[in-house]
Amino acid sequence: MAEVHEVAVPDVGSKEALSVAEIHVKPGDPVWADAALITVESGKAALDVQAPVDGTITEIRVAPGDSVAAGSIVVVMEASLEQRPRIYNSQSPQHGDTPSTPPRFSLFAAFTATQIEHAPPPEEIVCDVLVLGAGPGGYSAAFRAADLGMKTVLVERHPALGGVCLNVGCIPSKALLHLTAAMEEAAGLAEAGIRFAAPDIDLDCLRAHKEKVVSRLTGGLAGMAKARKVRLVSGAGRFRDAHSIEVDLADNTGRQLIRFDKCIIAAGSHPIHLPFLPKDARIVDSTGALELRARPGRMLVIGGGIVGLEMATVYSALGARVDVVEMQDMLMPGPDRDLVSIWEGQNRHRFDNIMLRTRTVAADAREDGVWVRFEGDMAPAEAQRYDMVLQSVGRKPNGMRIAAEKAGIAVSEAGFIAVNSRMATSVPHIFAIGDITGMPMLAHKAVHQAHVAAESAAGLDCHHDDSLIPGVAYTHPEIAWVGLSEDEAKRKGLRVDVARFPWAASGRAIANGADYGLTKLVFDRDSGAILGGAIAGPGAGDMIGEIILAVSQGCDAAAIGKAIHHPHPTLGETVGLAASVAHGTCTDLPPMLVRQR
Numbered sequence: 001m002a003e004v005h006e007v008a009v010p011d012v013g014s015k016e017a018l019s020v021a022e023i024h025v026k027p028g029d030p031v032w033a034d035a036a037l038i039t040v041e042s043g044k045a046a047l048d049v050q051a052p053v054d055g056t057i058t059e060i061r062v063a064p065g066d067s068v069a070a071g072s073i074v075v076v077m078e079a080s081l082e083q084r085p086r087i088y089n090s091q092s093p094q095h096g097d098t099p100s101t102p103p104r105f106s107l108f109a110a111f112t113a114t115q116i117e118h119a120p121p122p123e124e125i126v127c128d129v130l131v132l133g134a135g136p137g138g139y140s141a142a143f144r145a146a147d148l149g150m151k152t153v154l155v156e157r158h159p160a161l162g163g164v165c166l167n168v169g170c171i172p173s174k175a176l177l178h179l180t181a182a183m184e185e186a187a188g189l190a191e192a193g194i195r196f197a198a199p200d201i202d203l204d205c206l207r208a209h210k211e212k213v214v215s216r217l218t219g220g221l222a223g224m225a226k227a228r229k230v231r232l233v234s235g236a237g238r239f240r241d242a243h244s245i246e247v248d249l250a251d252n253t254g255r256q257l258i259r260f261d262k263c264i265i266a267a268g269s270h271p272i273h274l275p276f277l278p279k280d281a282r283i284v285d286s287t288g289a290l291e292l293r294a295r296p297g298r299m300l301v302i303g304g305g306i307v308g309l310e311m312a313t314v315y316s317a318l319g320a321r322v323d324v325v326e327m328q329d330m331l332m333p334g335p336d337r338d339l340v341s342i343w344e345g346q347n348r349h350r351f352d353n354i355m356l357r358t359r360t361v362a363a364d365a366r367e368d369g370v371w372v373r374f375e376g377d378m379a380p381a382e383a384q385r386y387d388m389v390l391q392s393v394g395r396k397p398n399g400m401r402i403a404a405e406k407a408g409i410a411v412s413e414a415g416f417i418a419v420n421s422r423m424a425t426s427v428p429h430i431f432a433i434g435d436i437t438g439m440p441m442l443a444h445k446a447v448h449q450a451h452v453a454a455e456s457a458a459g460l461d462c463h464h465d466d467s468l469i470p471g472v473a474y475t476h477p478e479i480a481w482v483g484l485s486e487d488e489a490k491r492k493g494l495r496v497d498v499a500r501f502p503w504a505a506s507g508r509a510i511a512n513g514a515d516y517g518l519t520k521l522v523f524d525r526d527s528g529a530i531l532g533g534a535i536a537g538p539g540a541g542d543m544i545g546e547i548i549l550a551v552s553q554g555c556d557a558a559a560i561g562k563a564i565h566h567p568h569p570t571l572g573e574t575v576g577l578a579a580s581v582a583h584g585t586c587t588d589l590p591p592m593l594v595r596q597r
Contacts, residue, residue: 002055002078002079002080003053003078003079004058004076004077004078004079005052005053005055005076005077005078005079006073006075006076007037007049007050007051007052007073007074007075007076007077008049008070008071008072008073008074009040009049009068009069009070009071009072009074010047010049010070010412010413010414010416011070011071011412011416011418017042017067017069018040018041018042018067018068018069018070019040019041019042019065019066019067019068019328019333020038020039020040020062020063020064020065020066020067020068020074020327021039021040021041021064021303021327021328021393021394022038022039022064022327022359022393023037023038023060023062023063023064024036024037024038024039024275025037025038025057025060025075026057026060027057027058027059027060028056028057029056029057030054030055030056030080031051031054031055031056031057031077032051032054033050033051033052033053033054035050035051036048036049036050036272036275037049037050037051037057037074037075038062038074038075039272039393039394040068041305041328041333041394042334042439042440047272047394047396047397047414047415047439048272048396048414049074049075049414050413050414051077052413053077053079053080054079054080055077055078055079055080056077056078056080057075057076057077058076058077058078059075059076060074060075061073061074061075061076062074064327064328064357064359064376065327065328065329065357124256124257124258124259125153125231125233125256125257125258125259126258126259126260127150127151127152127153127231127258127259127260127261128145128150128151128152128260128261128262129142129145129150129151129152129153129260129261129262129263129264129454129457130152130153130155130245130258130260130262130263130264131145131152131153131154131155131263131264131266132155132237132245132263132264132265132266132267132402133155133156133157133163133265133266133267133268133434134154134155134156134158134161134162134163134221134232134266135162135163135164135165135166135266135268135434135443135446136162136163136165136166136434136443136444136446136447136450137163137266137433137434137443137446137447137449137450138154138156138163138264138266138268138433138434138450139154139161139162139221139224139225140446140447140450140451140454141264141266141433141450141451141453141454142154142225142228142230142264142454143224143225143228143230144450144451144454144455145264145454145457145458146228146229146230147228148454148455148458148460149458150262150457150458152228152229152230152231153230153231153232153233153258153260154225154230154231154232154233155233155234155235155237155245155247155258156232156233156234157234157235157236157237157250159234159250160215160218161218161221161222161225161232162214162217162218162221163268164268164269164287165443166214166217166218166221167214167218168286168287168290169286169287169290169443170443171213171214171217172210172211172213172214172290173286173290173310173311173314173474174474175209175210175213175214176206176210176290176292176314177310177313177314177474177475177476179206179209180313180314180317180318180476181317181476183199183317184317184476186199188513201295201318201319203292203294203295206292207291207292210290210292233247233249233256233258234249234250234251235247235248235249235250235256236248236250237258237402238401238402238403238406239402239403239404239405239406239407239409240257240403240406241406241407242407242408242427242429242430243259243260243261244257244258244259244260245257245258245260245263246258261429262429262430262431262457263407263429263430263431264423264430264431264432264433264450264453264454264457265402265404265409265417265425265430265431265432265433265436266432266433266434266436266446266450267397267398267399267401267402267434267436268397268398268434268435268436269395269396269397269398269435269436269441270395270396270398271285271286271287271391271394271395271396272391272393272394272395272396273285273391274302274360274391274393276361276362276363277363277389277391278363278364278365280365280370281293282296282365282369282370282386282387282388282389283363283365283370283388283389283391284388284389284390284391285390285391285392286307286308286311286390286392288390289311289314289315289388289390290311294387294388295315295318295319295320296315296320296386296387296388297319297320297321297387298320298321298322298323298352298369298385298386298387298388299312299315299320299321299322299323299386299387299388299389299390300322300323300324300325300370300372300384300386300388300389300390301322301323301324301325301390301392302325302360302389302390302391302392302393303325303326303391303392303393303394304324304325304326304328304330304331304332304333304354304356305332305333305334305392305393305394306332306334306471306473306475307392308324308390308392309324309331309332309473309475310473310474310475311390311392312324312350312351312390313347313350313475313476315388316350316351320387320388321351321352322350322351322352323351323352323353323354323355323384323386324351324353324354324355325355325358325359325360325374326354326355326356326357326358327357327358327359327376328356328357329356329357330356331344331354331356332473332479334471334481335471335473335479335481335485335534336481336485336486336487336520336534337485337487338486338500338518338520338534338536339479339481339518339520339534339535339536340479342477342479342516342517342518342536342537343473343475343477343479343536345516346476346477346516347475347476353378353380354378355374355376355378355379355380356377356378357376357377357378358374358375358376358377358378358379359374359375359376360372360373360374361373361374361375362383363389364383368385369385369386369387370385370386370387370388370389371383371384371385371386372384372385372386372389395435395441396414396415397414397415397416397417397435397436398415398435398436399411399412399414399415399416399417399436400415404417407427407430408426408427409425409426409427409430409432410425410426415436416436416437416438417432417436417437418437418438419431419432419433419437421452421463421464421465422452422453422456422462422463422464423437423449423452423453423456423464424456429457431453431456431457432453433446433449433450433452433453434446434449434450437449440469440471442469442471444469444470445466445469448464449464452464467483468482468483468548468551468552469482470482470544470545470548472540472541472544474541477514477516477517477536477537477538477540478535478536478537478538478539478540478541479534479535479536479540480534480535480540480541480543480544481532481533481534481535481544482532482533482534482544482547482548482551483522483530483531483532483533483547483548483551484522484531484532485522485532485534486498486520486522488532489522489524489531489532494524494525494531495524495525495526496522496523496524496525496531497522497523497524497525497582498520498521498522498523499520499521499522499523499557499578499579499581499582500518500519500520500578500581500593501518501519501520501574501577501578501581501586501588501589502517502518502589503515503516503517503518503519503537503571503574504516505577505588505589506569506571506573506574506577507568507569508568508569508570508571508573509537509571509574511569512538512571514537514538514571516536516537517535517536517537517538517540517571517574518534518535518536518537519533519534519535519537519543519574519575519577519578520533520534520535520578521533521547521557521560521575521578521579521582523556523557523582527554527556528556528557529554529555529556530547530550530551530554530555530556530557530560530579531551532547532551533547533550533551533575533578535547535574535575537571538571539571543571543572543574543575546560546564546572546575547575557579557580557582557583558579558583559579560575560576560579561576561577561578561579561580561582561583561585561586562579562580562583562585564576581593581594
């Protein structure tokens with residue numbers, strides 16, 4: 001009799017609620033071990049619930065949009081009587097395949113599963129601290145460790161330091177968002193009597209500008225590493241045991257053995273690719289979208305999260321008409337809904353179709369475009385043609401790609417590595433930071449964790465608190481938030497006072513053409529302490545810092561609105577004005593809008 005497996009949502013290391021974004025299988029489907037069965041989402045990130053064994057799906061216990069938690073049973077399956085050999089990155093068979101169908105070729109799987117002969121390795125390196133991965137968290141950890149007097153080695157598999165954020169993520173996308181915002185702002189000046197000719201867009205120059213921004217930052221990192229005497233090793237590192245790793249050198253000269261006393265894992269994550277999408281240059285992930293290969297006439301964004309909507313903003317400004325398809329009943333599930341409503345009002349012109357409660361089911365790459373079929377509440381009856389398809393359905397941690405088990409490190413089924421507040425893993429002298437430790441997958445979280453990990457490795461008493469990690473959507477307009485939203489506080493059973501200051505009452509916002517904006521603060525009604533806040537409008541990400549500080553210090557409305565003197569006229573003063581609304585002292589709004597309950 002076949003063994004029955006109840007497949008549960010893994011612990012993702014996040015306190016945020018998870019929702020079912022997509023179901024990839026149905027009862028009766030054969031699947032390989034490690035195949036993605038269901039994708040769940042939280043904020044900017046998504047992860048797959050994977051099959052524990054080869055077998056057949058017998059029951060699906062959730063539906064798209066359902067809320068789930070770690071440990072929730074979502075799928076029931078029966079194991080095959082014969083299990084195939086396990087390798088990483090195995091793929092689910094397509095519907096109708098049999099389990100005897102060989103998995104699609106995976107470069108990493110092949111590389112992991114075979115022994116490759118190399119030239120004799122260079123002399124081994126010995127260090128106090130080895131940092132595996134040179135993204136924002138990795139290089140920050142290495143630099144802090146070196147500053148604390150430890151002999152440090154930094155291993156990075158990509159040619160340049162900076163990881164996803166500097167090279168193919170945060171920085172290049174913000175460079176493009178800045179330029180496209182300037183284009184749209186210039187066009188908007190026509191109403192004030194200042195008119196420009198239509199922009200002449202040179203993609204080659206635009207791409208060169210983006211790459212110049214990136215190279216300036218990555219080059220600076222190399223200089224700082226040299227100044228700190230941090231040794232750089234280029235290649236893919238995997239653990240050999242709890243005190244050493246082997247690096248397959250990028251120049252193909254062999255393997256480098258590195259022995260360490262302490263290690264900080266900063267191995268990051270990689271984009272999730274939908275298995276049913278064909279391989280085609282017009283079907284891209286966020287990295288491919290940033291390459292600016294062309295200006296599409298029609299573009300589809302699969303996934304209504306922040307990263308996809310940021311890229312939709314860029315391509316819309318460059319002339320594309322955009323469709324978005326999202327499994328859930330809303331776009332941007334993380335931020336406060338009042339702010340998302342403002343974003344929707346300012347961005348409706350970008351989109352031909354926003355398909356909620358709808359999923360992509362098939363795509364066909366033809367000469368005249370990529371033809372995509374949908375199912376769901378808002379799905380069109382016929383396949384739709386697109387010049388570009390962006391799959392933006394989240395990222396998966398690289399915990400399974402570093403042979404962590406050889407060091408005795410516990411890695412979850414989803415690829416996350418659990419850590420304590422000192423960032424230590426299940427092996428006390430090995431620490432982990434960044435995307436690999438859980439959601440949210442944000443660079444500023446990784447940097448804060450990096451400093452804690454390096455100082456912990458040096459024997460200092462320090463801890464990381466993930467309750468005050470801010471989020472920012474760098475769309476037009478920006479949205480920023482921190483702490484508890486109004487809905488989250490109410491779900492926790494807290495009695496709250498909510499204060500809103502509409503930017504329609506801000507002189508600076510009116511002068512800047514941003515009177516649609518909003519600053520919103522949430523206070524505990526019993527203690528008076530601020531619990532969280534959110535801002536929608538230009539520069540929101542730059543202004544959220546004051547709210548972060550206020551929440552961390554437990555400030556009340558009087559401390560924010562009366563004790564702090566905000567300069568006038570600024571957009572930043574809306575934080576103080578929102579606090580004065582809660583305190584009952586705001587004179588910039590009609591009295592009926594003050595002291596809202």
